[in-house]
Amino acid sequence: xxxxxxxxxxxxxxxxxxxxxxxxxxxxxxxxxxxxxxxxxxxxxxxxxxxxxxxxxxxxxxxxxxxxxxxxxxxxxxxxxxxxxxxxxxxxxxxxxxxxxxxxxxxxxxxxxxxxxxxxxxxxxxxxxxxxxxxxxxxxxxxxxxxxxxxxxxxxxxxxxxxxxxxxxxxxxxxxxxxxxxxxxxxxxxxxxxxxxxxxxxxxxxxxxxxxxxxxxxxxxxxxxxxxxxxxxxxxxxxxxxxxxxxxxxxxxxxxxxxxxxxxxxxxxxxxxxxxxxxxxxxxxxxxxxxxxxxxxxxxxxxxxxxxxxxxxxxxxxxxxxxxxxxxxxxxxxxxxxxxxxxxxxxxxxxxxxxxxxxxxxxxxxxxxxxxxxxxxxxxxxxxxx
Numbered sequence: 258x259x260x261x262x263x264x265x266x267x268x269x270x271x272x273x274x275x276x277x278x279x280x281x282x283x284x285x286x287x288x289x290x291x292x293x294x295x296x297x298x299x300x301x302x303x304x305x306x307x308x309x310x311x312x313x314x315x316x317x318x319x320x321x322x323x324x325x326x327x328x329x330x331x332x333x334x335x336x337x338x339x340x341x342x343x344x345x346x347x348x349x350x351x352x353x354x355x356x357x358x359x360x361x362x363x364x365x366x367x368x369x370x371x372x373x374x375x376x377x378x379x380x381x382x383x384x385x386x387x388x389x390x391x392x393x394x395x396x397x398x399x400x401x402x403x404x405x406x407x408x409x410x411x412x413x414x415x416x417x418x419x420x421x422x423x424x425x426x427x428x429x430x431x432x433x434x435x436x437x438x439x440x441x442x443x444x445x446x447x448x449x450x451x452x453x454x455x456x457x458x459x460x461x462x463x464x465x466x467x468x469x470x471x472x473x474x475x476x477x478x479x480x481x482x483x484x485x486x487x488x489x490x491x492x493x494x495x496x497x498x499x500x501x502x503x504x505x506x507x508x509x510x511x512x513x514x515x516x517x518x519x520x521x522x523x524x525x526x527x528x529x530x531x532x533x534x535x536x537x538x539x540x541x542x543x544x545x546x547x548x549x550x551x552x553x554x555x556x557x558x559x560x561x562x563x564x565x566x567x568x569x570x571x572x573x574x575x576x577x578x579x580x581x582x583x584x585x586x587x588x589x590x591x592x593x594x595x596x597x598x599x600x601x602x603x604x605x606x607x608x609x610x611x612x613x614x615x616x617x618x619x620x621x622x623x624x625x626x627x628x629x630x631x632x633x634x635x636x637x638x639x640x641x642x643x
Contacts (some may be wrong), residue, residue: 281323285343288356290328296519300567301354302326308575310558312618333363340364358382359433368392374595377574382435393595404534406440407494407624413447420449424456424481436487471499483508494523501517518565525632535625537569
């Protein structure tokens with residue numbers, strides 16, 4: 258009962274608005290916090306909050322940073338109203354880490370209306386990277402094109418799979434469109450003559466119903482040696498499991514957006530072999546300063562759950578925002594945040610430092626690949642991934 262009272266009082270104070278939080282700079286977030294893709298949203302939020310804890314604890318700013326996350330269920334029809342609420346009811350000055358291509362695209366008109374920056378959205382789609390007068394979009398992660406070229410390079414050059422032996426399983430929306438286009442471009446670059454000659458399967462967003470997709474795979478001969486999945490973890494796992502129930506288990510490959518740890522958990526009882534690209538270093542890389550710092554901050558601020566790659570991405574993006582805010586001692590407006598981020602990007606465009614800002618240097622940006630084998634995460638030489 259006491260906990261309920263405290264929770265109600267806390268919520269009431271938050272809803273009082275600017276007067277109760279005059280020293281807080283608020284950032285908004287939209288993404289799936291419930292439903293089949295909740296892992297993505299919750300882990301990004303977890304990472305951003307941990308990064309903000311570090312920044313606030315340092316007392317280097319004359320204000321505190323606060324993240325206000327709202328759940329859009331990864332449905333673009335819900336995103337604009339959530340963004341509108343964040344701007345008008347909570348007074349956020351920028352969006353940070355929001356999840357998804359279709360959902361972020363749906364928010365752009367609202368962000369443009371209020372000149373609110375979109376910082377580090379969780380998407381690699383070119384449509385979110387196009388130059389616009391408004392809103393300002395600040396990208397930190399690798400593009401889907403970069404991830405696709407890396408995956409195809411591994412499959413074709415390192416594993417000897419021919420481009421016409423690869424199929425694509427893609428979500429039927431702007432995320433799937435972007436990933437499919439990037440994959441076809443990469444396959445064409447690797448020698449594919451006719452993109453229509455390979456199996457291309459589409460499925461509904463937020464649906465784990467994949468029986469028709471499985472039937473499409475079983476209907477072709479020969480079965481593809483590799484299938485690239487441009488999807489989310491729940492749907493991908495069901496696709497893998499249903500194919501395996503028919504004795505079909507090709508090599509699977511997928512983008513970082515799928516969610517490494519969530520996918521691994523869901524297929525830990527299968528024989529599946531899955532390559533998955535990552536835009537952040539491996540959490541097992543104890544030599545990476547950012548990994549060491551993440552784990553130290555988790556211990557310091559009481560985050561007791563196992564670390565995840567999406568948490569790390571949110572954490573890095575929060576620290577980048579913190580670096581951009583350092584010169585702004587007083588509470589900044591949205592335009593000042595935008596200008597400072599642009600300057601930070603210019604200053605670190607050719608930096609050799611290996612810290613959270615290294616993602617701002619395109620020459621230093623890396624894509625890593627992880628391998629799930631029979632439910633276990635392994636870091637093996639590519640020659641062993643057969």
